[in-house]
Amino acid sequence: MNDNAAIKTALESSELFSGLDPSALRGSFTEDFRRGDPVSENRNGTDCVGVLISGSLGVEANEGSSVSVMKRGGEFGICNVFVRESMPTKIWARVQSKVLFIPKEEFARLLAEDAGLMYRYVRLCNEKMIYLARRLRLISISDCTERLLYYLSTAAENGAVLLRIPKDELARQLGISRSSLFRALSSLEAAGKISVSGGVIRMLCV
Numbered sequence: 001m002n003d004n005a006a007i008k009t010a011l012e013s014s015e016l017f018s019g020l021d022p023s024a025l026r027g028s029f030t031e032d033f034r035r036g037d038p039v040s041e042n043r044n045g046t047d048c049v050g051v052l053i054s055g056s057l058g059v060e061a062n063e064g065s066s067v068s069v070m071k072r073g074g075e076f077g078i079c080n081v082f083v084r085e086s087m088p089t090k091i092w093a094r095v096q097s098k099v100l101f102i103p104k105e106e107f108a109r110l111l112a113e114d115a116g117l118m119y120r121y122v123r124l125c126n127e128k129m130i131y132l133a134r135r136l137r138l139i140s141i142s143d144c145t146e147r148l149l150y151y152l153s154t155a156a157e158n159g160a161v162l163l164r165i166p167k168d169e170l171a172r173q174l175g176i177s178r179s180s181l182f183r184a185l186s187s188l189e190a191a192g193k194i195s196v197s198g199g200v201i202r203m204l205c206v
Contacts, residue, residue, distance in 0.1 A: 057099075
């Protein structure tokens, strides 16, 4: 797949840029990263929005926090388009990766000209705000069992949570030990609030 085709495919995979004509992106450029390379939104003095074209990026909010994985179409540098402060996140290439960089001034121009893009941008920022509010609520709960219950109640879809990560990683995301997680799961199951079957946790009573 050539660069133009890869860019178009990645944009179609993006929640934000889907439907956007790549030719509308003035001043954009791609850059390749080897495994382990840091990936910054500032490229040679220009602040950019990044879109992952191929490969996989790791994203860490701070040292020791849980690591999320960004795949094709994932964006970064979105929430600080109109401020000069950099995001306090660490991003690196988990494998050989290619990123499309769009100068933030160009992205701001596109927002002003494309009402659909502006709507998707505002919606995405709102979703991130809700996510952060939930994270703040989560870490404010001191009791491990109550913290797990709150997480499950917000993550459940149709009354169930499908665990797509190992329980060790779930414990890390919750900020508790692995043993505390298993005790909390057992306590909630014994109380009849959840049922656990493999990687599926079903909510019974909250």
